[in-house]
Amino acid sequence: MKQINITTPSKNYPVYVGEQAITKLGEVLQSLTPAPKNVLIITDHNVGELYLKDVQAELDQKFSYESFQIKPGDSQKSFENYYACQSFALEKGLDRTSVILALGGGMIGDIAGFVAGTYMRGIRFIQIPTTILAHDSAVGGKTGINHPEGKNMIGVFHQPEAVIYSTDFLSTLPENEIRSGFAEVIKHALIADPSFYEYLRKNITTLNDLKDEHLLNCLTRGIEIKNEVVSQDEREKGIRAFLNFGHTLGHAIEGELRYKDITHGEAVAHGMLFALSLKEETIQLGKNLKRWLHDLGYPTTPKNLSVSSLINRMKKDKKAAGRTINMVLLEQTGHPYIAPYQAIDLEEKLTEFLKEN
Numbered sequence: 001m002k003q004i005n006i007t008t009p010s011k012n013y014p015v016y017v018g019e020q021a022i023t024k025l026g027e028v029l030q031s032l033t034p035a036p037k038n039v040l041i042i043t044d045h046n047v048g049e050l051y052l053k054d055v056q057a058e059l060d061q062k063f064s065y066e067s068f069q070i071k072p073g074d075s076q077k078s079f080e081n082y083y084a085c086q087s088f089a090l091e092k093g094l095d096r097t098s099v100i101l102a103l104g105g106g107m108i109g110d111i112a113g114f115v116a117g118t119y120m121r122g123i124r125f126i127q128i129p130t131t132i133l134a135h136d137s138a139v140g141g142k143t144g145i146n147h148p149e150g151k152n153m154i155g156v157f158h159q160p161e162a163v164i165y166s167t168d169f170l171s172t173l174p175e176n177e178i179r180s181g182f183a184e185v186i187k188h189a190l191i192a193d194p195s196f197y198e199y200l201r202k203n204i205t206t207l208n209d210l211k212d213e214h215l216l217n218c219l220t221r222g223i224e225i226k227n228e229v230v231s232q233d234e235r236e237k238g239i240r241a242f243l244n245f246g247h248t249l250g251h252a253i254e255g256e257l258r259y260k261d262i263t264h265g266e267a268v269a270h271g272m273l274f275a276l277s278l279k280e281e282t283i284q285l286g287k288n289l290k291r292w293l294h295d296l297g298y299p300t301t302p303k304n305l306s307v308s309s310l311i312n313r314m315k316k317d318k319k320a321a322g323r324t325i326n327m328v329l330l331e332q333t334g335h336p337y338i339a340p341y342q343a344i345d346l347e348e349k350l351t352e353f354l355k356e357n
Ligand SMILES: NC(=O)c1ccc[n+]([C@@H]2O[C@H](COP(=O)([O-])OP(=O)(O)OC[C@H]3O[C@@H](n4cnc5c(N)ncnc54)[C@H](O)[C@@H]3O)[C@@H](O)[C@H]2O)c1
Pocket: 044, 045, 046, 047, 050, 072, 073, 074, 077, 104, 105, 106, 107, 108, 110, 130, 131, 132, 133, 134, 136, 137, 138, 139, 140, 141, 142, 143, 152, 169, 170, 171, 172, 173, 174, 177, 180, 264
């Protein structure tokens, strides 16, 4: 098992990653002061069915606990479920010493973290991620829910006490979810670490390679890179924006497809290819990436996307200002920067890109 220490201006905490990392849970809870009165596990039905008992087994006889399950899917990161979690916590008498365990992928991490961040003005929580994508979401302290007007519109910054990443929990992930999470690993490599990118290119040639030592390396290096960025810019005033590489178009595609038929990371993969196509210096890198993604089974760009609707969505991106869309681009691997584009110019480039991809 590996341990990574996350340092942010507001809090330092450990991430335990590896087979059976869940066995750390009792120890982590015992080390907290004040000792928790009780523990609330929040999970979704899929993950609950598979792993709730493993988590409960770590708590049995040591801690009093309750569990609350919500339906799976990003649409469940909603006010209604937020309210239901808060009501459940109140009914079960959670107090300011209680601890919430977020058992699941990024959806659960975000909503359970937001419940913890706001229940009685904020109680402690522990992330127990169960997807590859969650290497990204479990670290950094962003929590929240969706509003019908937009994803992740309501939330707070709230850092966990610890992240316990039991890689044995990942063995049941469906293929599209493996691809979704691995796209974020590729993103971390591209924005920050050329040698890690080369390592991935060489060693991950099929999704089956994403296990054991390689999986552990992907998660730990991905988390380290995210930590390096976030520790310098916890509240996204500057370089944290680089983590949005591939996301300006990625989010627009997800939105256009109503968050169905494509996973977040698969959409981000298209966004990364588009970003790389924009500059002469990275066109070849983009072509190589495209071939590799194809070999890994990533879907081709969805047909019938409306360029003008995509551009409209990109204008609403949190980084956009008026008609200017700020794109994260690379000078080369490991060297991201922000490039402002006029919407009208980007529309032309996107039309061309969608024709070719
Ligand atoms: N807070 C952040 O910094 C941050 C960063 C990136 C993404 N996010 C958020 O993360 C969410 C996406 O996370 P995700 O991709 O993990 O999605 P998810 O949590 O919805 O999980 C994807 C699917 O996989 C299932 N699942 C989870 N673990 C499983 C396992 N071990 N075995 C079998 N099935 C399993 C889930 O039930 C769900 O159906 C989005 O809401 C996004 O906004 C947050």
